[in-house]
Amino acid sequence: MKPLFVRGPSATFRVIMAVMLALGLMVADHRFHHLDVVRSTLEVVIYPMQYVASLPAQWLRSAQGHLDNEVELRRANDDLQHENLVLKGRLQQFESLRAENMRLRDLLGSSFDVGERVLIAEILAIDLDPYRQQVIINKGTNSGVFVGQPVLDAQAVMGQVIRTNALSSTVLLITDANHALPVEDNRNGLRTIAAGKGPSQELELLYIPKNADIRAGDLMVTSGMDERFPPGYPVARVKTVRQDPDNPFTTVIAEPTARLDRSREVLLVWSLNLNPVPPTTPPALAVDAPAPAGNH
Template sequence: MFAKGPSPTFRVIAAVLLAFGLIIADHRYHRLDQIRSTVSVAIHPMLIAASEPAKLIETVKALLTSGGELRGIIDELHRENLVLKARLQQFEALEAENSRLRDLLGSSLDVGERVLIAEIRSVELAPYRQQVVVNKGTRSGVFVGQPVLDANAVMGQVIQATPFSSIVLLITDVDHALPVEINRNGLRTIAAGTGLSDELELLYIPKNADVRVGDLLVTSGLDGRFPAGYPVARVTKVRQDPANPFTTVIAAPTAKIDRSREVLLVWTLDDRTQPKALAGEPPKTRGAE
């Protein structure tokens, strides 16, 4: 009787009924949660053992990678690092340039005149010759005698203009002299270049003149080229010499003569002086003053 056993059809029906019973017991009554937890704990070592071959294969592949391939990867990463550093330097340079341009634009708003931003192409700061070349010329409306400023103060004036570039004589050149006045008390004098990028000399200051270290010098406007009120320099030294009938006064330019990258070309001349400047009349020098 038992040798024959149930028929296949009966076995299938019994298996289906048992499966449905287990599904209902698990879904509605959660009877199999404990059994599932116990089984998962029991087979966990088997899952770990099954994943080990894949990890072992990856480890062996890494160990078998040739030194040449590793060097190639390192070289490639090194090149990418250099490229990224170069781009970072460009970004830093652009940020600095944008900062300088913002300073110039802020200065132009303070000036309140028509202005043009120009870039310095070359610099000559040798003794007895202090001038720069800018990338704007007559095609942009630049004219001889035109005032030139940086973001801080007066730098010089145009002495030669070509269609695409211009030469600017700096206020520190030995051939340049600029009428100025002390902002504190209105005392007028002449600021002459000394050939040093950080020094101007005030000419013909009487011994009883009220000049103090720290006084701000501004343009007086008496030369017909620079309008009045532009900052020029600050007094750094006042010295009395018995052998000299005048007081020796030294001032430092407020403009960054040796560091500026961009400058402002300013249109400030009135109708009376504009034709002389456009005709190329040379700027006043120390002797002309």
């Protein structure tokens, strides 16, 4: 019988031969580079296996990178949103400051036109009664404000001071039904009286003859006849001219050129021709005029 296993060299001999062969290959590769071609061929052959083996690690690093990027992006997005909110809030403040600066520049421009002592005041409150056109400003007798003092905005005449205290004053607007102001047509010098119409926030020009030369669009300015308002300041612009058979005078309605419902700052004027009215004197109209012939 043949044996099942053929005995060959011993295990020790095989190990010694393998070591010697390995040493020989190492010397031949190091000194003569005979195995470079073999190594390159083996690298090409095993590259797919290396690539497949490295895929889990690459996927893990990629997933970790995506998670880190997402967390960083979310953090950066939150920071940018907070910064954007702060900047928007500051922008709103800057817009308000810019608008206020423009209003103050307009008022200062008016003060240069006046050419006399002026004071800028801020409107604190508005009388909500539709039949009383009054506002309260933050300047009083401590600032030299007096009863009867003219009040302007950047566009035109607004009214006059009727009450004062140490820290604030009440201003009667030209549209109040109890206010009347002598004016003249800037185009032809026609003199008349502009009386307030109350809730409509309009003015009626009184006692204008039917043959008078006045038409829509004419600018009415202060005439200075009351020795209270400086002459030549815009008051209103004629809106409608109507002939009423039952009225001996022409019915003329004018619209104030001052921004009565939008101004936040006003200009108090000291004219060299004005004498302050003592605080004890009761408030008076700019002109004591009889009631208009037309309807208000």
